[in-house]
Amino acid sequence: MITTKRLVSSLILSAGMLALAPAAMSQSGTDVSAGDWPDYGGNMGAQRYSPLDQINADNVDSLEIAWRFSTANFGPTPESNATFTPLEVGGVLYTTLGATRNVAALDASTGQMLWLWRPQEGARFDAAPRKGSGRGLSFWRDGDETRILMITPGFFLISLDAKTGIPDPDFGDNGRVDMFEGLRLGEGRDDVDIGSSMPPFVMNNVAVVGPAHKVSMRPPSKFNVKGDVRGFDVRTGEKLWTFRTIPQRGDYGYESWQNGGAEIAGNGGVWAPMSGDPELNHVYLPTESATGDRFGGDRPGNNLFANSVVALDITTGERKWHYQLIHHDIWDWDNPSAPVLADLPNGRKVLMQVTKQSWVYTFDRETGEPVWPIEELPVPAGDVPGEWYSPTQPFPTKPAPFDRQGISEDDLIDFTPELRGLALEAIQRFRLSPSVYSPPSEADAADGTVGTLSLPDAIGGANWEGSAVDPETGILYIPSRTNVALLSVAKDENSDVDFSQSYGVRVPRIKGLPLVKPPYGRVTAIDMNSGEHVFQVANADTPDRIANNAALAGLDIPRTGVATRSGLLLTKTLLFIGEGVGGGPTLRAHDKLTGDIVAEIDLPNTQTGVPMTYEHDGKQFIVLTVSGSGSAAEIIAYALP
Secondary structure, eight states: OHHHHHHHHHHHHHHHHHOOSOOTTOOSSOOGGGTOBOBTTBSTTOOOBOOOOSSOTTTGGGOEEEEEEEOTTSSSSOOSSOOOOOEEETTEEEEEETTTTEEEEEETTTOOEEEEEOOOOTHHHHTOSSOSSOSOOEEEEETTEEEEEEEOTTOEEEEEETTTOOBOTTTBTTTEEETTTTOOOOTTOOOOOEEOSSOOEEETTEEEEOOEEOOOSSOSOSOOOBOOEEEEETTTOOEEEEEOSSOOTTSTTGGGSGGGHHHHOOBOOOOSOOEEETTTTEEEEEOOOBSOSSOOTTSOSOOTTTTEEEEEETTTOOEEEEEESSSSOOSOOOOOSOOEEEEOTTSOEEEEEEOTTSOEEEEETTTOOBSSOEEEEEOOOOOOTTOOOOSEEEEESSSOOSSOOSOOGGGBOOSSHHHHHHHHHHGGGSEEOSSTTOOOEETTOTTSOOOEEESSBTTBSSOTTOOEEETTTTEEEEEEEOOOEEEEEEOOTTOSSSOEEOSSOOOOOBTTBOSBOSOSEEEEEEETTTTEEEEEEESSOOOHHHHTOGGGTTOOOOOOOOSSOOOEEEOSSEEEEEOOTTSOSEEEEEETTTOOEEEEEEOSSEEOSOOEEEEETTEEEEEEEEEETTEEEEEEEEEOO
């Protein structure tokens, strides 16, 4: 054990010796240019880019498994849907493991375990709404001091010595801070259905934690926990500030909650990863919807700061700027991923927020001014009793949407006249959405319909997988899926919310096929210098369930992709695309300028954690988490022979 600790210590020290100068978007003493992967998104700007090019178009088809690490023995049951992305610093790979969210340090060359820390949360874990390994960790360095910070399923902020895995005795209560303390609970509620799957965001010696709630399609009450975001001293665990995403009386934005809605509503937190600019000292919050996801009659008004990008001074929590992307969200289109930061070749210093509704909102990251105009345009109102509807919504003029929005008859499947006819017949029970912002309707509406069909659904569009940007070209790559939403509400007798997502009605399928035309999953490349699309490719081949469908016998079916959101990794020369949760066991390397497939790599299972890359001892590795089909998740590391 002593030998292991010494080994880790020496590896960490070597990383510090490599980092001779500070790097943009990094404060860990190292960055991707040194061959490391010290942040969840590669760097603090969430770029998911590395300049490594040992693995390139000429040799990528020669990749072999260098090592693999099974998570089968971590936690009470094997985790078969793991979505974490490890970090790597100086030859040590840091990762979460298993349903109880263990933390491990592995030798980055061999996958051999160096240390393991295991949370023991008892009833707190049993009641946690966000169990599982989560999405990742954060790394912090100050001279020789190094820390791993993470959030447990039971919602404790933890600080571990990166060399040993031992909790930091100077941080909070022997290495942990109870995130339940200081929460604003809902009126008449003593239960706390709150946690986080994401790592804390750490920058300039502050750790920022945003909460995640249970999915709010059928909330048990309109009085839910409020999603306050808090900043903590990374050395001591002392709380430095709280930003109230749902304002209280006297706060800026309170007036946007009419009829006392700010006192009633909960949620509005940040469940997605965050990003930051260490030079500006700004942390950027991608906030979520307020309670509930399908009905907002108890919170009339635009509802600041829900569904917004908010820039805070990370030291004080002071709001620097904000922009609300959706007024009064009733579609569950909360911001799902970290805002991506980049210094573009054209000189702009931008923030790019991809959204579930399939837009890229683009801002000057210092001032919050839109790079291209965003127009407030009229949107349809609905007829659900007691609901409040915003008369307008903000529409970006550039870039164009990266996935389909709304549904008309032109979107319906049309491989054959028979299939199109069946699709036209199937939609007769539903309303169609002429606008991306067509609202939900009742499951027993007066016109005989049972809900509204729309695109995209509550999963996106884009989601937690986010996007990747090439800082050398300014091209942004976005994975998305095309899956129809059913916006249908009904009374839930077990809730005091007037309406919730209805049960018992489903989006129709046509002889086992999706209702709409393919592609069902795609990756879009957008030149953010101009705002113009560069290419769009399906994220996968046509799956057997479509290709071998009897209704399509004899037809030449285009490459349809699958209704997943791929995990992306950018390197100097290549764009790596996995098929994502629900896809198949394939990782593809694409030419990042054309989208052409360069190589296909067979995986032991489906890519479910977003890939990352690093170089150690002269060898580049590509690492990703694979899982699915009921088998335990694995970490797989690829390298050249």
